[in-house]
Amino acid sequence: MDILVLQILNSLFYASVLFLLAAGLSLIFGVMGIINMAHGSLYALGAYVTAWVITFAATAVHPAVLFLLLPAGALVVTAAGVVIEPVLLRPLYKRPEEYQLLITFGLLLVLEDVMRFVWGGTPLSASPLMDALGIVHVGEFVYPTYNLLVIAIGVFAALGVWAFVYRTRFGVMLRATSQDRRMASALGMNVGRVYVQAFGLGCFMAGLGGAIVVPSQAAVLGMGVEVLVLAFVVVVIGGLGSLEGALVGALIVSFVRTGVIQFYEELELAVLYLIAAAVLLVRPTGLFGRPQ
Amino acid sequence: MDEQKQVTRRDFLRQLGVTVGAAGLGATGIGATGYLAAPARAAMKPKGNIPSTPIKTGHITFLTGPAELLGGPGLRGHLLAAEEINAQGGILGKRKIETIQADEAAGTDANVKELRRMKLSEKIDLFTGVISSGNTPALGPVAEELKVLTMFNDGCTDFLFDKAVPNPKYVFRVTNIQSADGVTAAVGAAQHWPKARKIASIQPDYSYGRNVHEHFTLALERLTGGIEVVAEAWPKLFTTDFTPHITKLLSAKPDLLVVGLWGGDYVAFYKQALRYGLFDKMKVATTLAFGGVPHAVGKDHPEGVLAGVHANYHFLYPPGDQWPVNKKFVDTYHKRWKEYPSFESDGAYTTLMMYKAAVEKANQLTGGWPDDEAIIAMLEGMGYDSPAGYVYIRPDNHQGYKDAVTGLTKNLPEYDFPVWDPNSIVYIPIRSITAPPNWPKPGQGGNNESTAAADWIKKTWPKAKA
């Protein structure tokens, strides 16, 4: 029973991080029609920056202040996104979509090496944050309080993004642009600005995902590519461009992964891909996707 | 407590020649039958004409990625040896060592291509390095075919000489073999926690993890009897989230957990396990906790964990007062790189030094620069006083052997990272835990096990009374 609670918490933790990642990916696709292959690398960048800042500051400041530094990674990634969209992506919107895939794939390769140059091979972690919060007891077991914070951030992010997209002026404009870019601009919307903002928001979520995961794990090279494929699985199951889809997809992937690990570990990856392929075959646009 | 059982286990361990505590060193050694090359010996005068062209060595190791924790120290050990040799004018006073590096993280396929390039295009004289046990079986046959003298300093799978290259000519390996990891951890566990019966295991899901799991459980069953494997977790290599695996292990409530994770994976694992209280709930035996750079594991690491070092070297052991070779190595290494050496540093350093010794010896016999055949003849059966102690290369399988060692973690004030508790160190003569020369290889002579060592243990070790 306690184990069940722990595994559910583990799954929710993983789902929170995956949701942030996949929702950003989905948002960017929904608005701009671009699959951002570099999304996982931006997540890794967020993890590295936060770990680096916190390691640097850990000796100097009080742990409570360290929590204020947690979003550092997300902010740096957002700044990167705001530069990437106009410089690299904007010139390509009129070209066939494989070129957009290629350019973001190129960005992935560059970012992987940049992180290699800057931070080298030694894993970076931000454990002072983890230690500051201690543990809670779950029956005879314990669970790190920080992970509960991550789950809370995930829930908050899901609600926040939902409210943002469905309840604010910017959200309406975002949806309008994603549905009919031409008409949006003919009504006086600065589509270019909406694109930058959407891409920045997507990057922010990726960076935040990396930032919140790093205190409990570590920033290591290759983490971006590994997680990118999982994020694909999530958005494919949920439906590209759909936020509800990203949420449901993240939950499905996390719970299935945990279940497979608990009961039949050899199939960990194959099962996830199989689910994705099965969903695509039955509903080519995913569970919540817009029809093509 | 059944007195009979206790005695049996103790007798068994004594029979294996296991000693405990820092004083145990020195009495071990497997009885050299070959040529003993002591680095302390005064340099011999080279015979004949020696060309002054540099010796080109190729060194593939992990320069990036999570395994850089192992590869970095290895490369630094290699470079230190090269610098020391070059400072004396090079091998035989003439030929300096040049190193061509490549990143093992590029993957097996790229590594094989790179080895071909190094030999065919760069014309290397010696190939060294390689950490992944998935890579040596792929590189071994290629090296034999290219006829390039190869001294792996890790990539220690038994399969290399059991199956992939059963009759090696050009390929050597200086570190210990993999099966010894699982067996060493089992001996250490049997020594420190004789009553553990319910065993759980978390291993990286590839051949190293499979090997550790198999040899650990096999040996522990013989040493203590009546064990039961209650949980197995097989995370993919380079996993970052271990929490579902940790929870699964907790749910099985084992007495003892054996961990074969290494490098960045082990660091991520112990940090997460710590927060789940795993170390309070079970004893933990690892094969590679001290395998990376010593400072990779922080002082938050729990004490009393059996911390393996894989190829049997920890920089504090053998202690400097008993084994000056090590003291000198640690001092120069620390001075050069501002960190303490790992087993990879020792392995890469010793590899180059043994090559040098073999060349010098061959030169004394043949004059001039010896050809590969002559160097190989010298390496086969060579014994060498390395920082880690006495290393012996068995002629039948080109494998380097040294005595195994492990110990329990403890935080000592003089280091910012955990080290071994001096009173807990377990030394095991290597002959006691590996198959003797010419033992049938898997698939031959009635050996249906995965390694020669497993077959040998099954057939010759007595079973402790359960």
Added chain:
Amino acid sequence: MLEVTQINTFRGPAHILHGLTLSVNEQEVVCLVGRNGAGKTTTIDSIMGLLPLRSGQIVFHGENITGLAAHMRARRGMGYAPEDCGIFPELTVEENLMISRWLANASGRVKEAAFTGSDAQERAFSVFPEVRTLTHREGLHLSGGQKKMVAIARAMTLSPSLLLLDEAFEGLAPAVVTRFIDAVIKIKEMGISILMAESNLANASRIADRLYAIDRGEIIFHGDPKEALKNEEVMKALRG
């Protein structure tokens, strides 16, 4: 208020508009009549800034807007209702209108007139009262006629001085067309000029103050609608 001079426009490699010139004056309804594929939509899109010009010039309220992006033209007072209506399918009608209200307020132009987006919306509702009852429906679930109304109402909510209507009567029942024609006249009386692309000369002649006939990307006739009806060549070109 709108002067289009000698514009050349391409769609991909195809040269569509060949030196087209037209103008719209204050408080005037101008119809652009032609067959399918004659270049009507391309003309409207070029004026709105949705297609780049190869050459030529567009002046709006005395300002050269040739190189301006579409959204900047919208903010200078161009309202646009495309042939397919361009209603955002997954937004409610209210949200569709909201966008125009916000942008009308944001453009700054309306503030000078002490006239807000909401005022403009009220004015649109006075022309199409039906739209008021549709506000909670999603664009996806509107009928063709409703879409046309919402599209025009949304364009009016931007508080434009010029409305660009592309095939505003297309697919409507004859009785409804009459209803729309009345609406256009009402809009004109509010002081808004209209440039309308229309393939039906009869409909056009009922409302147009002036008429341009277009064929193969060139203006072949310009003048009074009644004259167009008499002109054999024009009639032949328009019938095909």
Added chain:
Amino acid sequence: MHDARVVAARILVLVPAGAWVLLAPAALSPYLLIIWCYALIFSIACLGLNLVFGTTGLLSLGHAAYFGAGAYAGAFLYRFADIHSFEVYFLVGILTSTLLAAGIGFLCVRATKIHFAILTLAFGQIFHSLFIDGAIFRLFGPLGWALYLVGEGSMYIPRLTILGIEFEPEEFIPAFYYVIVFAFCASVFLLWRINHSPFGKALRAIRDNQTRAVYIGIPVRQYRWYAFTISGVFLGLAGALYGQLDRQITPEQLDWLFSAELVLATVLGGTRDFIGPVLGAFVFIGLDEIAGRWAIGHNIMMGLLLMLVVFVFPRGLAGTLDLVPGIRKVGLLMKRKWL
């Protein structure tokens, strides 16, 4: 009558090319010969991929699976049937990859555009993970499992006999080179014919306007499936050659990153010109060779190159070369219908 210029152009291009191809083993160092072989094999794979990608307009991110299948099938055959003939190894490889492509293709062609890309990616990764996990190896019993443990999914392929002849290590690559050249020429010829057949034209019609293609009576989904399956043949062919040249096959050749490399090389060369993928493959292998010297920085170089191509050479190298008048002229003369 032959146009004299056509004849002259063909002689000008084909005679030196033919002479070079025949003499390469003598002219190149053993190492460069291997690289040259890789480039030829990679070209075949890119040409095969381009039948789906450039010609039919479907971006596949899972073609590594068919490449790998071509090599793995033969490797298993050698291990478990003890067959040492390259011909058998080769045919089994092609057959396996073709069947796999036909099966997966049948499911994937239901989707288009980005969904097609992701569906091919998902199937490719399923196949990849079955090798990484060892599931495929378990099917072959304890020996299969032991093989998995030896190589972590990689398999060793010995030097096989070519036409019944056993070659010594030094002789093997120069001899095998001619097999590769033959396969390359045959692939170029066959794909050229397919591209210029009514079927090839129909594929381009599907790419340019699917709706119109339906109107003029092209069975779109069926033709896409055929194209996918045919491209599987060539990927398998390339994979089988690769396995024998490299003498091993690893799961890396099944991973989506390898699929992405194939796409990258193809785009680099140009997807709309028949010869583009060949150019791209050669340049890609060459750059990879140069970048490989730097242990780190390899990815940066590849990434920047990719961006450069996308921005500066939107039609790929072939398209850009086509803008040079002399080359354009020779190209046109080469393309003139053969008598």
